[in-house]
Amino acid sequence: MDSKSYQAIARELARDFAPRAAEWDQTRDYCWKNVGELADAGLMGMTIPTAYGGGGASFYDAVLVIEEIAKACTLSARIVVEANMGGISAIMAFGSEDQKAFCAPYVLAGDKPAICISEPEAGSAATEMTTTARKAGNKYIINGCKHWITGGGVSKLHLIFARVIDEDGKELGIGGFIALRDPDAGIELKGLRVVRRERTMGLCGMPETELAFEDLEIDEEFAVILPSGYRRGFADLMNAYNSQRVGAGTIAMGIAAGALEHAKRYMLEREQFHRPLAEFQGLQWMLADMDAGVHASRLMLHDAAKSRGPNNSPFPDIMYAARAKFYATETAIDVVNDALQIFGARGYADQEPLERMYRDVRMFTIGGGTAQILRTQVAGKLLGIKTPQTRDGYSRLANSH
Numbered sequence: 001m002d003s004k005s006y007q008a009i010a011r012e013l014a015r016d017f018a019p020r021a022a023e024w025d026q027t028r029d030y031c032w033k034n035v036g037e038l039a040d041a042g043l044m045g046m047t048i049p050t051a052y053g054g055g056g057a058s059f060y061d062a063v064l065v066i067e068e069i070a071k072a073c074t075l076s077a078r079i080v081v082e083a084n085m086g087g088i089s090a091i092m093a094f095g096s097e098d099q100k101a102f103c104a105p106y107v108l109a110g111d112k113p114a115i116c117i118s119e120p121e122a123g124s125a126a127t128e129m130t131t132t133a134r135k136a137g138n139k140y141i142i143n144g145c146k147h148w149i150t151g152g153g154v155s156k157l158h159l160i161f162a163r164v165i166d167e168d169g170k171e172l173g174i175g176g177f178i179a180l181r182d183p184d185a186g187i188e189l190k191g192l193r194v195v196r197r198e199r200t201m202g203l204c205g206m207p208e209t210e211l212a213f214e215d216l217e218i219d220e221e222f223a224v225i226l227p228s229g230y231r232r233g234f235a236d237l238m239n240a241y242n243s244q245r246v247g248a249g250t251i252a253m254g255i256a257a258g259a260l261e262h263a264k265r266y267m268l269e270r271e272q273f274h275r276p277l278a279e280f281q282g283l284q285w286m287l288a289d290m291d292a293g294v295h296a297s298r299l300m301l302h303d304a305a306k307s308r309g310p311n312n313s314p315f316p317d318i319m320y321a322a323r324a325k326f327y328a329t330e331t332a333i334d335v336v337n338d339a340l341q342i343f344g345a346r347g348y349a350d351q352e353p354l355e356r357m358y359r360d361v362r363m364f365t366i367g368g369g370t371a372q373i374l375r376t377q378v379a380g381k382l383l384g385i386k387t388p389q390t391r392d393g394y395s396r397l398a399n400s401h
């Protein structure tokens with residue numbers, strides 16, 4: 001299928017999703033109905049190679065789809081991102097043939113894999129994670145706690161990052177492991193517990209959870225990539241995260257593009273001082289700036305989606321992805337804020353979608369790499385220097401290899 005066809009399918013679905021978005025926001029329920037429709041339309045796993053039953057689409061195709069869906073329903077757009085970028089793209093790039101064949105059908109049927117990196121004491125400093133995967137015979141035993149795991153309790157596939165320890169107790173670095181929790185099939189996973197769900201200001205239908213791993217046993221064939229020093233392992237898997245960052249930036253841009261449409265409509269509809277708002281130059285200039293911000297973000301995100309990192313990486317370049325994400329997410333917050341302003345009091349009430357969009361868009365400068373950390377990455381690339389953030393230079397992990 002070509003890019004335009006994917007985009008057209010997404011536009012069609014978005015028309016149905018828009019009126020449902022407020023409902024998921026209020027009930028805080030997961031949008032299973034939308035998930036079924038996304039899977040039927042071939043948008044879940046559209047970037048999975050055709051050899052594994054996916055659509056074989058590019059990240060650029062996915063970005064076109066994500067923008068359309070995000071204009072209508074942020075929750076559904078996040079699901080499309082996670083069913084095509086990030087965790088699943090890491091498995092498709094680094095997994096064994098068996099792992100890819102095992103995971104693809106879950107995503108194609110509607111599963112949004114959970115990616116488990118952050119911990120209560122390791123957010124931006126992700127390499128400070130303390131969760132361990134200890135080798136014991138042909139298994140890894142995982143112990144630790146993860147926080148802010150999107151989809152905990154609803155996701156079946158989990159990609160868990162942990163410090164890998166060999167049978168002699170030597171720490172090898174950080175690796176990634178696949179865990180499957182599928183209560184429908186009676187696979188509950190002793191050792192993986194949802195501790196609690198956060199009550200968030202936006203994106204309310206998506207569970208954001210704390211997960212505990214208590215002697216969670218993973219067969220060794222579910223190790224996606226094992227570390228070999230700091231470079232391989234965690235670094236490879238984080239490269240895959242560049243695709244997720246482009247996806248997250250696109251959701252924010254899509255929300256902003258949706259807010260811009262609402263603002264245009266309202267400026268033509270609403271009259272004050274016996275004139276439509278559209279005739280006030282102060283608002284016209286605001287609208288022009290909003291449009292420029294959305295368009296610039298879109299170009300940067302498309303550029304990033306088409307870019308490739310060094311050494312034939314299948315993933316977007318870190319610099320392109322980081323730059324596009326911080327620019328698009330910060331711009332989107334401003335655009336949605338201005339759109340709400342154009343609506344006056346009406347924008348502050350839930351009779352219009354602006355107040356929900358405003359709460360939803362706020363997250364995107366935080367999750368998946370904060371705007372500050374992304375700027376640090378961009379600056380490091382611009383200057384051609386390493387930008388260690390710890391007082392003694394590098395993290396424990398980096399020093400040990």
Ligand SMILES: Cc1cc2nc3c(=O)[nH]c(=O)nc-3n(C[C@H](O)[C@H](O)[C@H](O)COP(=O)(O)OP(=O)(O)OC[C@H]3O[C@@H](n4cnc5c(N)ncnc54)[C@H](O)[C@@H]3O)c2cc1C
Pocket residue numbers: 114115116117118122123124125147148149150151208363366367368369370371372373376389
């Ligand atoms: C809705 C949501 C969903 C998420 N989903 C997932 C998920 O599915 N899986 C997952 O693993 N994680 C997830 N996260 C976690 C997310 O990746 C972290 O929130 C993020 O990495 C930042 O970590 P932190 O919140 O602990 O902030 P901290 O790292 O504590 O940072 C606090 C503040 O300090 C700033 N800061 C930190 N270090 C520096 C520095 N060196 N220089 C300048 N400023 C700095 C940050 O930018 C931030 O403003 C999610 C978060 C949210 C909000």
